[in-house]
Amino acid sequence: MRKYLLITVGIAILIPVAFLGYLIYSFEYETQKLIKYQPRLTTEVYDRNGNKIANLFSDEHRYYVSYENIPPRLIEALLAIEDTTFFEHSGVNPDAVMRAIIKDVSAGKLKEGASTITQQLVKNTLLTREKKFSRKFKEVLYSIRIEQELTKEQILERYFNEIYLGHGYYGIKTAADGYFRKPLKELSLKEMAMLVGLPKAPNFYSPTKNYELSLGRANRVIGRMFDLGWIDQATYEKATQERPKVYNDTLSKNSGPYIIDEVMRQLGDAFPDIRSGGYKIYTTIDMRLQEAGYKALQSGRDEILKRAQEAGDLDENMQRQLNGALISLNPHTGEVLAMVGGYDYSLSPYNRVTQAKRQPGSAFKPFLYQVALDSGMSPSSLVPDIARTYTYAGNDGEEKTWQPKNYKNEYKGMVTIRDALTHSRNLATINMVSDMGFGKITEGLRRFGITENLPPDLSIALGTISISPMDLAKYYTMFASGGAMTNPMLIREVITPTGENIKYQNKSRQVDTPQQIYLMTSILKDVVSHGTGTNARVAGIEIAGKTGTTNDNVDAWFAGYSPTVETIVWFGHDNNTPMRRSETGGRAAAPVFRYYYEDMLRIYPNTKRYFDVPAGVYVGSGNDGNNSESYTDTSAVPDATQEEAPKTDEKLVF
Structure with a gap:
């Protein structure tokens, strides 16, 4: 009997010890997620001018902001509505807890929350939202533990970055950018109040869903700040009367899907966490030229279909299969300015610039x-x-x-x-x-x-x-740059969340001399002025280029360049069936080139207009008495077929 009694006593002692051990372990394990806070962050992709192309994220769209960059007024607004004694308590407000317990006991269930900001952070990050006493007990214990490990400023920083604020926005910086298209420092008091009022019911108070309810909630925040004496009467009246403009943007803001796919392909191996690592990626793309390229390609496709309809040849298969591609770059640096992989990404994400192999x-x-x-x-x-x-x-x-x-x-x-x-x-x-x-x-x-x-x-x-349009563009750089063949380059630099700046360099190999290449440029200028490429002529600027049409009109190309910009245009059917007999490179692709360059000149009127003639090239009268003829003094031209092109930091000047 004594033996069983000892066993019973031992078990009675071990159970609370084990439970205590479990609590200590769970404290240490669970709270580490907040103590060593590493949230999933959105990667941002920009064009060469700093314009946003897209956000890349997996589950949670979040921009990070440090405590030092959070406006003090924003912190005051949060404390006013959520936790005025935040800097005095140790994670739990005893007075509020007692009031909540009395109400909960009276109701027979958890009804009153009485959560401090620390408790809210714990609940949203470490626990579920279910209303159970066991969950509430954990919440209190975890909050006390967090307060022992983190400073108040660290807790606020984590709260402002972790909290969900509706519309798919996680964190205050994300919501400010999404709802108002503003950085935190430019928010008005009313806008701040709208944001800090969201955590209570983010979907219900979302300004994109219930604008008036959102304003009402914000006014209660502002009223609370006034009652506490944190703002004066004039500030209160001005803020409550304001009706901020709210934007209902898509989360990804992806204005260049073909570009983003290629960025992901090129950087995926080096940055496997590209969708959650919070990188800033700066591309070589010019979104103004990207839009010009898209409009030009769309116009060309519309014209091809229009001609088919007028000839009575338009059918459903043609409309479904006809597609095109455009790539434009600076041939001297290889920087890609525009890359349109098809006329409609939503119908086909297949990037014809990089993936399609066609005959030129x-x-x-x-x-x-x-x-x-x-x-x-x-x-x-x-x-x-x-x-x-x-x-x-x-x-x-x-x-x-x-x-x-x-x-x-x-x-x-x-x-x-x-x-x-x-x-x-x-x-x-x-x-x-x-x-x-x-x-x-x-x-x-x-x-x-x-x-x-x-x-x-x-x-x-x-x-x-x-060959793909991308590779043909690479080869044509030898003509457009004066003899240096350069790989097309899409990514300029990547900035990591720690501030490391990874710059991408491009190398060119001099495969011919400027003098010899200019002979070809002079001929390709004639192609555009009075040859097969007359539809690519652009008033006020010299263009050199070549049309291309394959057997049975399966492919139609125009590859051309001005003194500073090179562009390749392709049209064809995705299933490699022939286009109409009349759809040649000169008729289908060259007008798209012209449309694009006319738009480019409107965007960049100071674009260089005329080719430089290298020393050692002499221009005289052609055999027909009309065309200019170019000759090279080969004795003055060094052999440069294997030279490395000189490096340059010179920025593209259109």
């Missing part, structure tokens, strides 16, 4: 002709624009023939390189590649850095390489 057609020809110019030919050198039959071995080993044609089945005999490229003569290009030798052409392309997906035959002359 004649838009690839300038690279072939640049190899010819670098080999000793000049823009006035003659090439045969005549029909030839080429034989080759098919996959089955049988001999087959290939009889390529010009677009309009015209044959001009011997033509200059300038004329062949200006009017995009297929046969002249094929014959030139054949006469120079396929190996010499591919060797020249590889010297430029063009190595991927090169076809192993003469079809390269027709641009049968598979």
